[in-house]
Amino acid sequence: MSENAPVVTRFAPSPTGYLHIGGARTALFNWLYARGRGGKFLLRIEDTDRARSTPEATEAILKGLEWLGLDWDGEPVSQFSRIERHAEVAREMLEKGSAYKCFSTPEEIAAWREEHPRQPFQSPWRDATDLPDGPYAIRLRAPRTGETVIDDAVQGPVRVANDQLDDMVLLRSDGTPTYMHAVVVDDHDMGVTHVIRGDDHLTNTARQIQVYDAMGWKRPVFAHIPLIHGEDGKKLSKRHGAVGLHEFAALGYPAVAMRNYLARLGWSHGDDELFDDAQAREWFDLAGIGRAPARLDFKKLEHVSGHHIGVMDDEDLLRVIEDYLVETGAKPLTDQQKSRLLPALPALKEKAKTLPQLLEQARFALVSRPIDIEEKAAKALDSVSRGMLKSLTAAVQHASWTRDELEQAAKTVAEENGVGLGKIAGPLRAALAGRAATPSVFDMMTALGREESLARLQDQIELAG
């Protein structure tokens, strides 16, 4: 733990769509860093682009963060609501001389670029003394010589020659702030100490630093993390399948597993692969973040997911399942289903890697009599096997209904019939679940309980006539 000033991080999404998996990871890193150091994790909605921003998107992003389990401090800040402040800072810079009024029109700028290919735009108004009336943008009076050094916590020192940078617009001619200016003002005002964000902002950081310097503000620590790529190594896009966090949720990966997997994507702590939130908070560090873009690997995600499902408390798991059912629009569980599912969870969670896999295995506990027998399972139910089920019923009628005792009884019946355990497990499985692929028959019996198990057996025995 740091003895220094408290850490303040932030996640600043543009509300133009759902929460992207890359954004989710950026948010996670910021959250982990702040929470691991007793700091604050803030949220800012970058909604200055009125045309593209929608309240629905803001809602979707917040919902995504909540699902991922990333709680933020205070109310989310709307960047748009702060445009007065942004303008005020721009004017202050104007007065201090670190910014100037630029009367160039977009057409003039385009023409200038035409004449000066591959050069950053140089405004003729930068040093003008005779200023006209009319609309103007406020531009930063950036240094034209020397270099700006970004001391990035992930990328190391990054040097950018100042003659590569143009005088960026702080305030547009319509009086609205540009994103580049607004971020700096907001991050400063919000007291952000560590800016952890996507790699795509790295180059722009040089210009943002110039604003910090011009205002005499302390620069935050910058950490630019590499972007996430698709399985083919290309930039993540729709054609890669799931890219929205909600899609991963719908696929049945628990949030705790997503946190683990996402944390490991681009960050590492030695050979540690599987960890819980407490460990992640303790271990997470900027120094452990890699510099190369990482690819999404669903196979590994599944493995991580399976681990976390396996170690989850039964009660927690049941809640996760219920939430998943709600998310996917499925019918909520009845009390009876819950009471049968809960005792089945210890066996089920061992093998399931995702929630739908678990639900598939849990089907026996969710259906009610009379259960329908799928074709493959029906094959196991002939007159001979029905006879064995009858013998088994008699044998376990008064058993104590523990796993061991049930198994012992089944083995005995099998022996008496001169067959292996498999010969009786088949029909038993069919009678209990109506399926050929299920959890262990004894696990099903203990979860179902004596009454229900015997009733299901009886249903099949009676069919024999």
Place this chain on the structure above:
RNA sequence: GGCCCGUUCGUCUAUCGGUUAGGACGCUAGGUUUUCAACCUAGAAAGAGGGGUUCGACUCCCCUACGGGCUGCCA
């Protein structure tokens, strides 16, 4: 085009000048087994290419190739 960043098994990664280059997922082969799985054991599998620096480079420097980003009065 210019500038910036990146490049270790198929994938995620460890290594912070000296290791038989380690782990994990996946894959292959065995094992376990009442189905499907899960699980256990073993194995194959990597430093983009080329120059330097050094007694010694995956590690430091340069070049090339490839990938990505930025280059806007978008965010």
